[in-house]
Amino acid sequence: MNEAINTIATTISETGSLSFLESGLFWGFFGAALCALLAFIGSARGVNIAGEAAAGLVTEDPSMFGKIVIIENLPATQAIYGLLIAFVACGKLGLFSSELADITLLQGAFLFLACLPMGIVGLFSAIFQGRTAAATISILTKNPNETSKCILITAMVETFAIFALLISFLLVNFIIK
Amino acid sequence: MAIVKMKKVTVIAMAEDKKALLDDLMWLSAVDVNPLSEKLSDEEWSSLANCDDLRDYSDGISDKLSLLERTLKIYRRYSKEKRSFFTPYPVLTRAEFETFSETESELLANAENAIKANSELDTITAEENRLDALRQRLLPWQRLPLRLNDTFSDKATYFIGSLPLKKDISSVTEGELVFDETTEKTAAWTECLAKDKTYAYWLVICLASQEKHILSALEDIGFNKISFPDLTGSVSENLRDIEHKKEDLAEKRASVIKQLERYAEDLTKVEKAIDILSNEKRLTSVREKVLNTQSAFMLEGWTPVDRVDDISALCEKYGAYLSIEDPTDDEEPPIKLKNAKIIQPFEGVTEMFALPTYRGLDPNFMVAPFYFLFFGMMLSDAGYGLLLAIGGFLVLKYTNIRGSMRNMIKMFAFCGVSTVIWGFLFGTFFGDAVGVISSTFFGSDVALKPLWFDPVSDPITLLIVSFVVGFIHIMVGLGLKMYMLIRDKQYFAAVFDIGSWMVLLLGIPVILVNAVIGGIMVGAGALSLILTQGREKKDIFGKILGGVGSLYDITGYLSDVLSYSRILALGLSAGVIGSVFNKLGSLGGGNFFGLILFIVIFAVGHVLNLALGVLSAYVHASRLQYIEFFSKFYESGGRKFDEFGVNAKYTEIGQ
Numbered sequence: 001m002n003e004a005i006n007t008i009a010t011t012i013s014e015t016g017s018l019s020f021l022e023s024g025l026f027w028g029f030f031g032a033a034l035c036a037l038l039a040f041i042g043s044a045r046g047v048n049i050a051g052e053a054a055a056g057l058v059t060e061d062p063s064m065f066g067k068i069v070i071i072e073n074l075p076a077t078q079a080i081y082g083l084l085i086a087f088v089a090c091g092k093l094g095l096f097s098s099e100l101a102d103i104t105l106l107q108g109a110f111l112f113l114a115c116l117p118m119g120i121v122g123l124f125s126a127i128f129q130g131r132t133a134a135a136t137i138s139i140l141t142k143n144p145n146e147t148s149k150c151i152l153i154t155a156m157v158e159t160f161a162i163f164a165l166l167i168s169f170l171l172v173n174f175i176i177k
Numbered sequence: 178m179a180i181v182k183m184k185k186v187t188v189i190a191m192a193e194d195k196k197a198l199l200d201d202l203m204w205l206s207a208v209d210v211n212p213l214s215e216k217l218s219d220e221e222w223s224s225l226a227n228c229d230d231l232r233d234y235s236d237g238i239s240d241k242l243s244l245l246e247r248t249l250k251i252y253r254r255y256s257k258e259k260r261s262f263f264t265p266y267p268v269l270t271r272a273e274f275e276t277f278s279e280t281e282s283e284l285l286a287n288a289e290n291a292i293k294a295n296s297e298l299d300t301i302t303a304e305e306n307r308l309d310a311l312r313q314r315l316l317p318w319q320r321l322p323l324r325l326n327d328t329f330s331d332k333a334t335y336f337i338g339s340l341p342l343k344k345d346i347s348s349v350t351e352g353e354l355v356f357d358e359t360t361e362k363t364a365a366w367t368e369c370l371a372k373d374k375t376y377a378y379w380l381v382i383c384l385a386s387q388e389k390h391i392l393s394a395l396e397d398i399g400f401n402k403i404s405f406p407d408l409t410g411s412v413s414e415n416l417r418d419i420e421h422k423k424e425d426l427a428e429k430r431a432s433v434i435k436q437l438e439r440y441a442e443d444l445t446k447v448e449k450a451i452d453i454l455s456n457e458k459r460l461t462s463v464r465e466k467v468l469n470t471q472s473a474f475m476l477e478g479w480t481p482v483d484r485v486d487d488i489s490a491l492c493e494k495y496g497a498y499l500s501i502e503d504p505t506d507d508e509e510p511p512i513k514l515k516n517a518k519i520i521q522p523f524e525g526v527t528e529m530f531a532l533p534t535y536r537g538l539d540p541n542f543m544v545a546p547f548y549f550l551f552f553g554m555m556l557s558d559a560g561y562g563l564l565l566a567i568g569g570f571l572v573l574k575y576t577n578i579r580g581s582m583r584n585m586i587k588m589f590a591f592c593g594v595s596t597v598i599w600g601f602l603f604g605t606f607f608g609d610a611v612g613v614i615s616s617t618f619f620g621s622d623v624a625l626k627p628l629w630f631d632p633v634s635d636p637i638t639l640l641i642v643s644f645v646v647g648f649i650h651i652m653v654g655l656g657l658k659m660y661m662l663i664r665d666k667q668y669f670a671a672v673f674d675i676g677s678w679m680v681l682l683l684g685i686p687v688i689l690v691n692a693v694i695g696g697i698m699v700g701a702g703a704l705s706l707i708l709t710q711g712r713e714k715k716d717i718f719g720k721i722l723g724g725v726g727s728l729y730d731i732t733g734y735l736s737d738v739l740s741y742s743r744i745l746a747l748g749l750s751a752g753v754i755g756s757v758f759n760k761l762g763s764l765g766g767g768n769f770f771g772l773i774l775f776i777v778i779f780a781v782g783h784v785l786n787l788a789l790g791v792l793s794a795y796v797h798a799s800r801l802q803y804i805e806f807f808s809k810f811y812e813s814g815g816r817k818f819d820e821f822g823v824n825a826k827y828t829e830i831g832q
Binding site for chain 2: 070077081083084087148149152155156158162163169170173
């Protein structure tokens with residue numbers, strides 16, 4: 001595996017050009033990294049938004065912690081979906097086998113595109129879900145027994161991250177058999 | 178599988194039987210009592226009868242309850258009997274309800290004493306803290322040769338204080354000290370008694386007349402005078418005194434705790450008392466709901482059909498008048514669901530959405546199997562399923578959890594079974610753990626083969642399966658709507674509003690098999706929709722437009738079916754993330770440290786994934802019921818049957 005990276009590195013240093021942009025592997029790994037990156041940022045922000053609201057409620061009633069922490073963590077799933085797509089993409093690129101896969105520039109570019117839905121939708125849906133979570137947490141301040149409903153309302157936003165996950169997965173899976 | 182049929186019962190009995198009759202009624206747990214107080218706004222009623230106002234009595238019970246709840250917390254801390262999920266509830270019998278008033282006052286007195294004793298403990302702790310702080314302040318002065326607050330001569334006095342170590346103390350040295358050469362007599366004798374990391378502790382002896390002057394000069398360089406205004410005698414005497422006081426306090430604390438432990442033997446009694454008083458409060462609220470005249474009272478409520486006999490037996494016992502009526506069309510009786518044992522745990526799913534209306538349909542007999550199916554497909558891991566099922570059934574067997582929580586655990590345990598089935602069909606057991614373990618540690622290529630197919634390598638098959646399952650789910654929803662319309666004798670709507678759609682939608686998959694038959698079905702369905710759906714409109718154009726426009730609803734059905742693709746996505750995500758953790762764990766290789774790494778990552782990773790997977794499956798299996806399924810037929814909005822019966826929070830009611 002290192003050989004392949006070395007080859008790319010030597011090509012860059014010898015020619016001094018941006019010829020690595022013509023490597024399918026580069027675009028593949030770029031896509032995987034970007035997907036993870038965007039989804040993680042989204043989840044971090046989403047959980048942060050929900051967490052601020054959660055902290056407010058827990059100050060008033062510490063016994064709510066157990067219920068709250070579930071709702072707070074709902075926007076964390078996008079990060080996991082991002083991880084999943086990044087992982088599957090890395091697997092397709094041969095990161096976990098003895099040598100990297102031999103793919104064309106076109107395949108690499110398509111892999112990059114395939115990672116985008118999960119990355120971008122993950123970023124935004126996690127933030128939106130965080131806002132929804134924060135709003136439902138304010139339901140809990142008045143009706144402490146409505147946890148399940150709050151979870152469901154918040155989870156509705158996740159539907160779209162799930163669809164993005166689905167599309168990204170199908171695309172990644174079909175680009176490289 | 179149904180909404181239990183209700184009868185409206187009206188009981189009229191003699192006023193002197195009221196207490197006993199209501200008490201018996203509570204133990205029957207069969208009636209949801211209606212408040213009759215609203216009838217009093219009608220003048221005809223209010224001239225005849227009145228309602229009791231028992232607010233004061235009810236408030237009295239609430240006060241007792243809050244006292245006992247506070248006591249219970251204290252008793253739980255000091256009692257030798259421990260309460261956990263595993264201890265069975267104490268049994269509370271009806272006889273204990275009747276004899277409760279005899280022991281009530283003693284119990285309440287004990288409770289008040291226990292609360293007092295508990296606050297005494299707080300006082301003791303506060304006093305101990307005060308002494309500790311004082312001791313800390315006294316410790317640097319152990320070498321002080323003088324007694325505190327003592328005027329040891331007429332002319333001279335002394336004071337003590339601390340000075341920061343870092344301060345330049347060249348002008349304040351041990352021995353004689355001269356402050357200002359111009360005021361020649363300003364002199365004092367000083368000694369450093371102790372030092373710690375930041376301060377030096379000084380004794381200053383000087384003429385009483387110059388004390389102020391010297392002190393202010395010292396304060397200019399950071400000196401801080403320390404005084405112990407309440408203390409006399411030497412420092413070491415005081416320290417010894419503090420030790421004695423602390424010993425006394427410790428003794429006192431032990432005796433108070435012993436006392437509390439003795440009170441806490443009442444733990445079970447307090448738990449029973451809380452349950453008895455809560456029921457008394459409930460009984461009181463029902464007493465406020467009945468109408469009284471001078472010699473009689475009247476009670477009205479709903480009762481399930483199968484309990485009517487119990488009510489009439491009760492009325493016979495008291496010679497009371499009883500009328501049993503069917504609900505009239507404009508009345509909405511409360512909802513009680515009754516389902517087979519295997520369906521009953523899933524009632525929580527429907528209940529969370531909303532209860533059905535009395536004349537609607539209890540959807541649980543269809544919610545249960547589909548929920549079971551969806552949950553299993555979404556989690557789809559035999560290992561997780563086993564944990565869920567075995568864990569769930571163990572919790573049910575060995576803990577005292579009851580009520581809706583128990584139902585939910587039972588539902589998860591059932592769903593665990595479904596998860597095991599789908600896990601084996603898809604060949605996942607903690608992700609691909611079997612394959613990873615055998616290749617990393619045993620060098621073999623044994624792996625769990627899927628009984629059906631592997632969704633990771635063949636996701637399209639699972640996508641199709643998801644759509645098919647979803648299509649069936651939606652068809653069942655339409656079927657239920659049709660059934661409801663036929664039951665309500667709206668045959669036209671049943672055939673044309675629902676039947677046309679069913680024919681049309683069923684035709685679409687049929688096209689794949691036989692284009693001609695399928696095409697005919699789609700065409701016939703569409704034609705009948707165009708012809709019938711505009712029937713509310715007055716003019717011919719409206720009729721046609723309404724008919725054609727209704728075809729637009731096909732997009733709704735399309736998006737409903739597509740929504741079931743979440744089954745594939747969640748199933749994949751559970752399986753792939755499990756495999757990710759296995760892969761990460763196996764990176765250490767097949768040696769000893771690799772094994773340790775594997776075990777740690779395996780345990781943490783799979784617990785995380787299981788928690789996430791269960792939450793997602795729970796949420797999205799519910800969502801498919803609420804949005805895709807219920808929207809087709811469900812009429813919700815019923816009020817839950819709130820039976821007037823004996824409730825228990827801390828005990829188990831025995832007859």
